[in-house]
Amino acid sequence: MAITMKDVAEKAGVSIKTVSRVVNNQGEISAETRQRIEAIIAELGYRPNLVARSLITQRTLTIGLIVVDITNPFFAEVARGVQDVARQNGYNVLLCNIDDNLHEQQKALESLAAHSVDGIILFPLEYYDDRLLSFVNQYRPVVLINHLLQHPNVAVVLLDGAHGVQQAVNHLLERGHQEIAMLAGPKPITGRGQRLQGYQTALQGQGLADSANRVIFSIPTQAQGYEQSKQLLSQHPHITAIIAYNDLLAFGVIQACRELNIVIPDQCAIVGFDDIYFSNLVHPALSTVRVNKYEVGQQAMTRLLTMINDPKLTISPIKLGVELIVRESS
Amino acid sequence: MAITMKDVAEKAGVSIKTVSRVVNNQGEISAETRQRIEAIIAELGYRPNLVARSLITQRTLTIGLIVVDITNPFFAEVARGVQDVARQNGYNVLLCNIDDNLHEQQKALESLAAHSVDGIILFPLEYYDDRLLSFVNQYRPVVLINHLLQHPNVAVVLLDGAHGVQQAVNHLLERGHQEIAMLAGPKPITGRGQRLQGYQTALQGQGLADSANRVIFSIPTQAQGYEQSKQLLSQHPHITAIIAYNDLLAFGVIQACRELNIVIPDQCAIVGFDDIYFSNLVHPALSTVRVNKYEVGQQAMTRLLTMINDPKLTISPIKLGVELIVRESS
């Protein structure tokens, strides 16, 4: 079907190995032979079969990227950063969506391992997943985004979520808000999560205790933001500001306020997180914590490449800065 | 490094072929042997090596998806549809962004061919690309989205762009608009493009000639929409309505109007195309032509699977309906 080295070799009257050498620019070859073979390669349109090559080199030039949902512009932008660096280095990217389903995360990890990807970039739902650990242990490098895990084969790219949310809370406090709720996103099985922690420390710093009923966990989608904030604002009318785990949740809050005739930001101020592209286009324009999503992707892929090329290297975590962007919603 | 069939076979005291048979549920195997081997597989955590399997079966269980830019929510939603169907059928997806760069399209096609993907789904910049044709000819099935190409190995998923834009134009005419411009997106090298055609026929149907200066081609991004419409509206203040090739362009128009203090929809009505998620959240909420993006992806992947599983099959083009959604911008 496709043209193989054998075809090229026969036509050139040389051994397959010789063709291999010109394809890989390796070993000693006379200029004349090289030119002749290159001409034949061009003529026949030969392309090396990467799967055969992978079988022997144990490299597929493919990495896996596991995101919650590519439909969320946050992940799309990160993916773009990953892809661009990957492509520049001759790598391809297998993309998996797992929604908020730990089982899907496991399936994705298994599938990628079966495909022998050279490494994985993961926004983990749960980073201590057994499969992840076994993958990491006996297999290939992994870059974790937004979760810290110490392991020789794991590099980590962190967002300074705590700091970002602290800035947001302080900003709201300065504007005189006293009752600030948080839509805290998915509930972490262990620990509190960076952003929630930022919320709580900022409030405690002001001597304001956090009460559990002002923190709500949910899947971080607009629909959930709408549902949760509608309920929250109806039941607790004294709340004057809401911080959301991400912009999609914040969009849901905007929607709820519109429906409840709550004026933003006068009656309820809103701050999101991520600064996805559309935060500046919604009405009112959303105040949010900006993350350089593209850079997150670039950094992750760069780190992964470093580990792939030198497995012995230990890579220290990097924490990317974030920045509060105040727009109309606060 | 990883566990192979050989390891399992040795531990079970059987031949590799026997292990292969239980892994693939094929051939006759005694229940006892099967159980014993399955136990060992579970114990060792053996996973079949797909690249080795691919080498012999000539199938990689991988398809390529080439989009302009995954950062555009339109493509992200289509990708999601593709991914979900792919995953349900045991397939993985290699994602490539090509922006508006024909050269990148070629590189992506070559890269995917080198990786021996089982098929490709492509939003073509130019569908008669040599590499695409050679790929299609000597290689594997392709699904083209939004472009028609007759070829035994090519299936096609079309959006009824012409009809959608016609609806939009008629809607604007009904509202009394006479001077309707179009930001027509990337200029097709051949033909006019469905959406532009819909624009022109709708106008001609009303006896309104289309003049070239009301049609502007550009890359379909918000930035371009902003630039082009700002210029257009300054130079031609009599224009009272703009139809955009996609919602991102329309967002740019909104931005330009805001800056020029043009009131939407009174002084300038705007209609987009795609109905991406955020069209309902911008201010004013964008009138647009709804495309079922997720279904586009599902249909494309389903068709690709059909062709992969039965290469002889010829698949007739499908044209998915679109629907005008009138919101606040018109």
Next chain:
DNA sequence: ATCCTTAACGTCAACGTTGACATGACTATA
């Protein structure tokens, strides 16, 4: 004339599977 070096190739096995075919034991049938 002999030995050594080196450039320019070639040979062979291996990567981890699967397909085609072979084998041996056992069962059923005439």
Next chain:
DNA sequence: TATAGTCATGTCAACGTTGACGTTAAGGAT
């Protein structure tokens, strides 16, 4: 009791490359 048929398993080559190592001829040094 010989024969065919079936079940359960084994053997071997092949998929398209590359790594390790071998070979050959030319040329230079001694």
